[in-house]
Amino acid sequence: MLPPSYAGETGSPPFSLQRLRPLKDRLLAACFGAGVDSTAMLVALHLAGVQPQVITFADVGEGEKPETIVHLDRMNAVLASWGWSPIITCRKIPLASTGYDSLYGNCLANETLPSLAFGLKSCSIKWKQNPQDQYIKGARTGPNAQPPHPVWIEAQRTRQRIVKLIGYDCGRADLRRSRNLQTADADFDYAYPLQLLGWTREDCIAIITEVLGADYVPIKSACFYCPASKIWELYWLAAHHPDLLEQALLLERTALTGRHSRFDEVEFGGTWDDLVRNADRFPSSNTTVGLGRNFAWNQWARVNDVVDADFRVRREAADRTHFLMRAAELRRADNADDARSRNEARLAA
Template sequence: MLSPSQRQALHDALAGRSLAVCFGSGVDSTAMLVALRAADLRPDVITFADTGGEKEETIAHVDKMNAVLRSWDWPLIDVCRKVPLASTGYSDLYGNCLANETLPSLAFGMKSCSIKWKQSPQDQFLKGAKSGPNARPPHPLWVSAQANGQQIIKLIGYDCGPADMRRSKGLKPSDADFEYVYPLQLVRWARRDCVRAITEALGAEMVPVKSACFFCPASKRWELYWLAANHPDLLERALLLERTALTGRHSRFDAVEFGASWDELVRNADRFPSTSTTVGLGRNFSWNQWARVNDVVDADFRVKRSDADRARFALLSDTLRDEDNALDSRSAGIPIVPVPVSTQMQLAWE
């Protein structure tokens, strides 16, 4: 699984330190656990942040990995959740966006949704919180590290693919509370290496689906088709969120600039004019417009649910998926039927 040099790289960076794994329940973070196991490096704590918008497959994978961790005699995954004030009227990230009539911050090029709903709950699980609905005592690992004058190392599952290398390049190696290490980059594993490692160590059935909220602005078009095929109800909720935000009180959409209202363009145009203004969950494209143009929804923007439609969506998802996501698991039970290449190209609007 690991060469001597890869094993040594992990030991040089991590051996003898307090280790906290940030588990995302996706391919990279699962492969990170496999790599640590292969190097005989046992973490002290493993946390997973549940935003309330995770796909059911992602949550199920947490349970499956806990069974693996139990067999390894490793700590189980602690699920962390942000608890908003009762006065907010919502309990998760989706509710937060819907109540405020806005999109996740990533749709505007920011990352506060991830910081607020993923990073902070995991930080508070370790450091504790003195007051409020998230109040809790500090974790024993934090108490021990503070007493010894050492920092806990947070292990992040960024791989060696171009996207994750860009993400990690500008990040600080440490802050006042933690050091940050990317084990997959130490062993030079890209995503396909991660899939291979999981398959070899745990079995192909343990390769998880891509981990992300069902309304994540970073979703690719193959993921939207995957939602339409597997979870049409979630896609409809995402479309509702987008419509509410782009027609609500905080919308940045300007009908004067575009020559029509957002709703008119979604219903009657194939795309929005080029602009720096966020026009939907896809930032430069609207999920509602994409769904209409590609015959994913009916006139009332309800996702089509016939067997033929779901088969078409599943096939288009697999057709558009790039090699970085090869071998991702898919929900069973959706028939795959042939779709002519000409039809695929017409439907796979870019």
């Protein structure tokens, strides 16, 4: 049964669910990222009576925050109550000879940063897109070998094209990201249900709250060492998961002081490690200087007294309260609005 404000078949945007009706007759594969947008997308599909044949989630290994995994489990319980099949977790399985089984391990072993730190997206393709595609299409050889999903077999038999459903909303950031995306490739068509509905980030949070409850509004799904993280998110990480922040700092130090280091003492007046420990800021450069691209997380942590001299995150109660307050102060109204932004001020009080 639909909530009162969403039940109307001819409601005005952004809640006119009839815009999703054309999807009912298609073979659908929903990509679930376990964040606000993809959660709202599943709710919208359910309200519109549109059920995907398969829902996939890409797990990059030990990169997700614990809250995201908890949300994934809770959403599977929701899907069961709807009579839907569970979300399928897809993982890339590297060759045993690589010595790693996760994106974090990949970066650590190769002494490099995630590709997003250099403005690229190969990590997402390798560890997220490809495993989900392989789950649907199957793979004949290698460690990821598996038979195709029934929806792929049905698509081949009936000569239909599967529509991949992506949870981009109508916020400024997502509209910018999706502006030049293809609507189809050799294997799939693509659709963006939230944009068909005209839903913004705020609309997504509202629908999750009304249909599932405020506790089901998740945090942003991203690796704890994601180069796109904002400063307030680093403070949030220091407060809630100091061990994960320390792992991110180790990854950055390993990459920027290792065999691929691009820092020359002649050019910069010191090694990367010297600059982190002894300089107030990095010299202006086109070189990626850390996980923040134009800033190093290690230096941010040192300058702002988030870590001690050994780069261990401070864990006293007063430190945690300070980190929470800084997260609340620095967070701005942007496309990362999620459960964290609604809880930090209360937790810091």
